[in-house]
Structures are given as structure tokens and as C-alpha cells.
Amino acid sequence: MADGEGEPGVFTATALPEDPRLLPTVTNAFLGTRVFRDILHAAGVYSGAAGDTHRADIPSPLGLRMAAPTAHSPAESFTLNTWTGTFSHTIQSPGYTATHQLYAHHSLVHLMAFSITIQRLDGSTHPITIQLQSLFVPQSQDLDLTPGPDFQGAHYIYGQTLVPEVEGGPRPTVHMLWTPIPQWLTLAGEEQERCWQFLTAVAGSEEEAKRSYSAGLSLLAAGSLLRSHIRAWTALRRGCSVELDGPPALRQALHGCLYYLLSAIPPRDSPAVPFHGISPGGLSNGTRGEDYWGHVFWDQVRRAVLTWGLGTASGVEETPSFHWDGAGYPSDTWMFPNILLLYPEAARAILQYRIRTLEGARRNAREQGYEGAKFPWESAATGREVCPEEIYGAQEIHVTGDVLMAFEQYYCTTQDQKLFLEDGGWELVEAVAQYWCSRMVWSVMPPDEYHSQVDNSAYTNAVARRSLNFATDMARDLLLPAPEEWEDRARRIKVPFDEERKYHPEYDGYSPGEPVKQADVVLLGFPLLHPMSAEVRRNDLEMYEPVTDPAGPAMTWSMFAVGWLELKELQRAWSQLEKCFSNITEPFKVWVENSDGSGAVNFLTGMGGFLQVVLFGFTGFRITRSRLLFDPAFPDNITKLQISSISYLSNKLEVTITREEMRMEVTETSQDPPASPLEAVLESGQRFPLWEALLELNPLSLGV
Helix, strand or coil, X not given: CCCCCCCCCEEEECCCCCCHHHCCEEECCCEXXXXXXXXXXXXXXXXXXXXXXXXXCEECCCCCEEXXXXXXXXXXXXXXXXXXXXXXXEEEECCEEEEEEEEECCCCCCEEEEEEEEEECCCCCCCEEEEEECCCCCCXXXXXXXXXXXXXCEEXXXXXXXXXXXXXXXXXXXXXXECCCCCEEEECCCCCXXXXXXXXXXXXXXXXXHHHHHHHHHHHHCCCHHHHHHHHHHHHHHHCCEEEECCHHHHHHHHHHHHHHHCCCCCCCCCCCCCCCCCCCCCCCCCCCCHHXXXXXXEECCCCCCECCCCCCCCCCCCCCEEECCCCCEHHHHCHHHHHHHCHHHXXXXXXXXXXXXXXXXXXXXXXXXXXXXXCCCECCCCCCCXXXXXXXXXXXXXXXXXXXXXXXXXXXXXXXXXXXXXXXXXXHHHHHHHHHHCCCEEECCCCCCCCCEECCHHHHHHHHHHHHHHHHHHHHCCCCCCHHHHHHHHHCCCCCECCCCECCCCCCCCCCCCECCCXXXXXXXXXXXXXXXXXXXXXXXXXXXXXXXXXXXXXXXXXXXXXXXXXXXXXXXXXXXXXXXXXXXXXCEEECCCCCCCCECCHHHHHHHHHHHHHHHCCCEECCCCEEECCCCCCCCCEEEEEEEEECCEEEEEEEECCCEEEEEEEECECCECCCCEEEECCCCEEECCEEEECCCCEEEEC
């Protein structure tokens, strides 16, 4: 869709991109595929040991393509509808249309489906035939598959992955049922229209696969399979609605990001299905050798390695110091804050993935000679380190602090003590604090991967300090004992600062003007909220913006944009945000990691950074221990932003911001547990209960 044409949430084209990596994806929390591809992936199903761990390729019956067996080339169109969560391919001939529609069912997460509809457009009575071209073969390079007996008309295969993630560990099992697919479909001469429906069910057990397939058949018989999917998907989209009045390209990018990111999270009505985190390329990608092999890392969070010394032979205490090497994409940093603000139940599921893999993180720490838990730079199903390059797995330890920052943001937003007291959250917090304290010398890699083996990474040290402070505060809130050393060591961790130039060097010995790969120090201001003056914040942005690699990963420019919005430098913010558009490909708004098209595709990390500009930059939202801060700022070409459902302390808020005013309304309050009543606090100190508020555009906050 060209800029300015049509509905901003519907992307239509008459031709597909030449690079098949840039085809759109259809995904739910458990299954995902790229359209027209002959493989799919299931969440948590990995094959290969350690550095060879990758998403197991499951053969996909869904990857077919229609063709019209005529001498003339009919008109074709391809549409991704982000409002219905469907992809369609239409063939338009003078006498008929044929439509292929594909979707990953959003409430029956073990089910994917497609339909072929042929509709006669004239009064003819001759048969109309469509060819279905498919590369499907029920075999896999990653699974030992065996055919089983047919079930309710469906073919059946099952098997295990070939190689476990860790020696002696489990090999996930896959069971798949699918409707047999003919090579041809024919609309008989007496028929005006006919629709053929095809189901694919994939699960970890025969029972679940059969249950899902049977449920799909029942919905088909009732004529409501597609409708039930659209109902579930639109409920999620409506509950996470973000709309703005601004440039068409920005609106399209916003809808594309929401589609791909929301496709990756669990639906509200499937709490029994364990969630396995979000990888940079999403569930549809991640086969061996592509898109970080489907691993989870700092797209949910971020990364680094550190060491410190608290004493010398002379007994004189030294400032704790860190040593580091590199960069990364934890989802806890880039995707998580958006999900938390819009859909805290899904944010909780992401944290539960980390809790489930805590034992693997403990083993990572033990193997390196440390206490507590070291979360892997790249994680799969067990929490063990699966990064193919040892240097990153060993030194990108800031991911451990990034994980804990996500837990802190969640607690500040929800006050959900059950996660910590009953569901394993406190054990994780305690283990991370123990890890930082046991790393007496930190040898780390910062987010900037152009520098490794450096001392006192500003970001790594700051996130470690924040981890220890949160662990101490959390213990107080839960009335649990906490070692005094947590607070003591947090207080004495050094975060490099140049008193003369009033900025934060990236690490000890950093020389101004030295190139960096991606956002690093600028992350101190946001999302880390490291204390600093506006002057220092500006100096950090001024120092690193001109030396950041213009070919660096997509999320970098988003963080510079947030910083400039914070300082009300609106044009500078927009110029940084505009750089993101070179990472968005046409026609389906699939992001690439790097602007030259290299790296991961369907790059959810970059989308997460982009959404943070909208949700945290334009609004000025900042999540703190005691309140949610607001300080809106728009570039000149944006006139209105409306977010339908901000979640805060069990309240739902609708927020509308224009150049003249901000309107906030409490649209929903939880009764179990009871929601905390909110009040708005203006910069002047004036307070009033927040049921509906109309406010001037001045800094303000929400508190209980």
C-alpha cells in the first residue's frame, strides 16, 4: 500500500517482495509460519545441543499457493489485514475470483487454518478449477517423524526432536494432524460459490492435538471457525489500541508493529499453555542459521558481563568495577515495556518463562564459579546458555540485570506480590542479587558490540546497581530478610562519569568520538531512569548520536528519539525516529535488523523500540516505584494520540493527548484484587481523584 492510500492497518500489494524473508508472518502464542513457506515452528520446540540449538523445523501443510491453469495471467493481490489477523491471496479472472485466506487461530493456539473460496462472477456453467501448488513433505531435518493412523479424516504424524538442548535432557515431542490437501479444487458448473476449509493442529501430545483438531472441526460445522479467531484477535487489538493522527507512514508502521508484536503473546483465554518468551525474529523464524536461531535474549531484556573488587591486600576498599565485551537484544528491554503497559497478563507470562528457566540460570552461574543465577545471553527451553559464540555467552551478563529490571517494572505497575511470594519471583530476585555480589571482578561486554573486554561499562554497572537496590526494596515490601551487602555494594558500584565534560563515558578509558555500534549509554536515561540532570542527559545524547554507526540495529534510533522528546527537542526527536523507516520493508511492514537488509527479519526488537517512542516518548510515561509519570511531547506533524487501555495498579485508563490538552479516564477497575484508587498530581502539587480528568499539557503523575 502506498503512503497515504487506504486503511492504515491493511497492507495490500499486487506483487510479493523478491526476498521471501520479507513475506508476512501468521503467528499465535504457540504456532507460527511465514506465508507460502513449507515449514512452521512451535513454541519451546528446539533441536540441537548448546551452540547448535535452534527452532525445530516442522513440515507445514499451510505453505501452498494457488495458481490458475489458464493461458492468461490473471490479476493477483496479497493482503495482510492487521485488524482480523489474516493473510489472503486473491486471483481475479473475468469470470471468477479465488481467495486463499490463512490465519493462526488466536484462541485455539494449537490450530492453524486456511480456506480456498471460488466465486463465479458471470452466468457461465462451466467448471472452474484452481491448482494448489505445495512443497509439503511430512519429513523434517530436526524431527524423527512417524506416520500414525488417520483421525477424523486428518493425516497424522508424530515424533521427537533429534538432539536435546542439554546432554541427557528431554527431546520435545510433536504431534501434527492436517486435512489432506488435493492438487486441484473445482467449482462445479451448477455452483455459484464454494469454500473449502483446511486445518492443521500441532501440539506436544496426541491428546492435545486431537482435542484441538476436533474443536476446529466443531467450529467449522457451526460456520464459526474464522469468526471465533477474529473475535479473539480483535478483542486483543481493541484492548491494546493505539491510534495517532500523523503521517500515513507513521500510522502504518504503528499498526504493523502492533500486529507482529501482539501476534507473539498469549491470548487472554489460554492461561494453561506455558509461554516460551519472544525471540528477535518471532516464532515464525529461527531455523538453523537464521534470525538468532529462535533464541530469546535482550529483545525481552539486554546484555553485559562484569567483575568487581571490594578489597585489596592493604585493606583499602576499592570502587566495584566491571569488565565487558559487546551488545544484544533482550526482549525484556525492547518488547516487554510495551506489553506491560497494554497487557500486563502477557507481561506476567514472559516473567514466568524466566522463572521456569531459573534452574538453568543457576547452573550457568555455577559453571562460571559464581553464586546465584546468570541468565543466558541467548536462551531456549532450559535457561542454559545456547549462544553459538562463546564470548557473548560469557560476557554479555547485563542481560541478568535486564531480566530483573523487567520484574521491577512489572511490580511497580501491578503490585502483584503473588508472583513473588507464591510463583517463584522472589527466588529469582534473590538469585540475581547473589550473582552480582559473587562477581567480585566483572569482565563484561556492553550493549555496544564494537567494544569488548572493557572495565566499568556504564550501562552494566548501572543495571547491576538497580538490581541490588530492587532486591533490597522487594525484601522490605515482602517482609523478608535481605543481606546488608546488597545495599552496601549497590551504593559503591561505580558508574563512570566525566566531571569536566558532564557526560557518562561508555566505559573506563572511552575516548570521545570513538565509534559505537548501537544505543548504549543513552539507555541510562531511558529505560534505566538512572539519576542525572537535563544537562547530563543532553550531553550524553550529543556525545553519542554522531558516533553511532548509521548501519547499526533498528532500535538504536528509537532510544535517541525518546531522549530528545524528554528534552522537548521535537525536531531532533523526529529526525531520529525517521531513521527507523529505512528498516521497514514494503509492502507488509516487515522490519529488518539493519537498514541494508541484513540480519534478522520480522525484527520484533526494532518494533519494540519503535513502539516505545509512541508509548513512552510521545506520552512521557515513566514507571517508578511510587507513581506513573506523564510529560507529553509531540513532533509538529503529530496532532493527536489515543491509547485505549493503559494498565496501572489494576485500573484501565484511556488516555487522549492533543496539542491543547490531555484527557485521562478510568474505564475499568478490578474487583479481585481490588484496584487502588488513583489521583492525578500536577506539577503545581494540586491533587484530585482520577475518575475522569482533563489536564493542561504540563508534567504530572499518577499515584495511589
